[in-house]
Amino acid sequence: MGISWSKVLESDIGLRMWRWFPRGTKRRVLRSACLFQLQGGAKFHPELEELAQRELERRVMQLLSGYGLDPLNTMIVLHRCEGYISGSAVLWVLRPGSFRPGDIDFYVTQFHAGILWDFLTSSPGWRWVPDAELHTIGKQPMPAYAELPFVKEIWYFFKEGSGQIINVIVTNNDG
Numbered sequence: 140m141g142i143s144w145s146k147v148l149e150s151d152i153g154l155r156m157w158r159w160f161p162r163g164t165k166r167r168v169l170r171s172a173c174l175f176q177l178q179g180g181a182k183f184h185p186e187l188e189e190l191a192q193r194e195l196e197r198r199v200m201q202l203l204s205g206y207g208l209d210p211l212n213t214m215i216v217l218h219r220c221e222g223y224i225s226g227s228a229v230l231w232v233l234r235p236g237s238f239r240p241g242d243i244d245f246y247v248t249q250f251h252a253g254i255l256w257d258f259l260t261s262s263p264g265w266r267w268v269p270d271a272e273l274h275t276i277g278k279q280p281m282p283a284y285a286e287l288p289f290v291k292e293i294w295y296f297f298k299e300g301s302g303q304i305i306n307v308i309v310t311n312n313d314g
Contacts, residue, residue, distance in 0.1 A: 198232045199224070206243060206303050207264055216258040220251035242304040249291050252309045259296050259305065268295045278304055
């Protein structure tokens with residue numbers, strides 16, 4: 140029976156002993172912990188706050204590279220266009236290993252949408268799929284999103300060979 144590393148951050152003893160854990164043990168704890176556990180532990184150990192931030196960044200980079208996107212450039216583009224990642228991909232970042240997201244949702248305002256469009260259409264292997272052709276990639280339109288008052292339109296991008304999908308939800312500029 141092995142140790143549940145994520146439980147270390149939930150115990151008083153684990154938190155008190157943190158500073159004496161070997162680096163490899165700390166890495167195992169961080170990689171298996173839910174982000175909320177990391178933030179909770181940061182209240183007791185200032186070192187955990189910085190480590191939690193780095194672990195969050197590592198998980199986001201791992202998620203993006205798993206979709207064949209250049210993680211650093213993707214984050215720069217999202218920052219430039221004030222976009223963000225949402226949906227099941229965020230749940231995977233918060234609680235790794237619980238499941239694998241079926242797609243990534245990017246939200247961006249109409250004003251900045253062109254920046255993300257240019258980036259995705261120039262990313263190797265990714266192509267835009269019009270709504271009328273969604274059935275060819277086994278995807279259904281997202282009508283629930285389209286009916287929301289702040290959603291202007293939804294773009295679907297498909298990665299040849301992997302079957303991965305990126306949904307870009309373009310919102311009204313005030314959305």
